[in-house]
Amino acid sequence: MKILITGIAGFVGMHLGEALLKRGVEIVGVDNLNDYYDVNLKNARLTRLKKYPNFKFFKMDIVDRKGLSSLFNTYYFNRVLHLAAQAGVRYSIEQPFKYTDSNITGFLNILECCRNNPIEHLVYASSSSVYGGNTVLPYTENQVVDTPISLYAATKKSNELMAHAYSHLFGIPVTGLRLFTVYGPWGRPDMALFKFTKSILQEEKIAIFNYGKMVRDFTYIDDVVEGIVKVLDKPPTETPPYKIFNLGNNNPVQLMDCIEALEVSLGKVAIKEYLPLQAGDVLATHASTALLGEWVAYKSQTSVSDGVAKFVAWYKKYYENELT
The missing domain is CATH 3.40.50.720 (NAD(P)-binding Rossmann-like Domain)
Incomplete structure (x- = not known):
């Protein structure tokens, strides 16, 4: 193969x-x-x-x-x-x-x-x-x-x-x-979760668009x-x-809930800057995975709190020299 x-x-x-x-x-x-x-x-x-x-x-x-x-x-x-x-x-x-x-x-x-x-x-x-x-x-x-x-x-x-x-x-x-x-681990640095983690650890502001009123199917x-x-x-x-x-996960969460999960995993409170919606962004995503489930018995297993904790653990290990 x-x-x-x-x-x-x-x-x-x-x-x-x-x-x-x-x-x-x-x-x-x-x-x-x-x-x-x-x-x-x-x-x-x-x-x-x-x-x-x-x-x-x-x-x-x-x-x-x-x-x-x-x-x-x-x-x-x-x-x-x-x-x-x-x-x-x-x-x-x-x-x-x-x-x-x-x-x-x-x-x-x-x-x-x-x-x-x-x-x-x-x-x-x-x-x-x-x-x-x-x-x-x-x-x-x-x-x-x-x-x-x-x-x-x-x-x-x-x-x-x-x-x-x-x-x-x-x-x-x-x-x-x-x-x-x-x-998750090894993720893209241009994604919000990655950016938030870096900024929170460096005690810099995180930009929260649409004033936090966003929903994502992480x-x-x-x-x-x-x-x-x-x-x-x-x-x-x-x-x-x-x-x-x-x-997708078929279990969307509020962006602010994801940020809270990050704060818990990092043991630090984010400095938040609330901004208007950016061009090209959508307010909410939510995947129905019924068809995929019927086709290959797919069902997501990982909660956002568990997934964020695993990402943070990887991030701290990968960037440990920069964090000391």
Whole structure:
């Protein structure tokens, strides 16, 4: 079994890679190691994976069509986990072309490679952001998602349309997963939980947007990995062989409750600065995971209080030299 994981040095990519490597799967990982956030953190994640003899890494941008094609022609992958993307809602307002390059052109390259090199299953990461201006909660997969409120969301919706077209035209088994606010050890420094932790420990203000009146379906990384692996093992078989699922916690919490959990785990009270809603942000997310539960018996297991405590423990250990 050979599996390609794009975005292998990313937060979800590293955890998925490690889970599959432990199963004895041969993993080929690619990542362009861009500087959207700390490259040292990405390299540290790769170091964890490189201890496995069944792991190979190639520094590559998925925009590189020839390089990607050569990789597919060399390794004859059974399955593909496509996680590489330019992330971040707010950054898409500042750097739109980075999103069209990676999330549109890059994804097209992946689809073309899967078309020309038949695979058992392509699983790709979509996002809860595709629900955009929808106000009916919980979000369900049958809702119309034609009102993105950021370019990032628009590119992820485009991925779903492109994937469906390729599945229909060429019979590629494809599953898209709309991920909901993934957090945990080795997480992304641009995410709120990471930023809050750093600021609280340094006794700096934390920026709380929409005056704290935000609700998020925080989903712990171990639950996400379990869901993705189960989906990877069960390709769709209908015509076209295409599925789309929410992958969340199905138990949203108030942002202020998450901050309180952080304060408890850190043993420090945050200095709070309340600010208006930022452009591109949504007020609430809530994933219905009923369809995914029916498909692969998925059910999240980790409460936000437990997940935050595990993240804080990792953070203190990873950054212990900076905290002393």
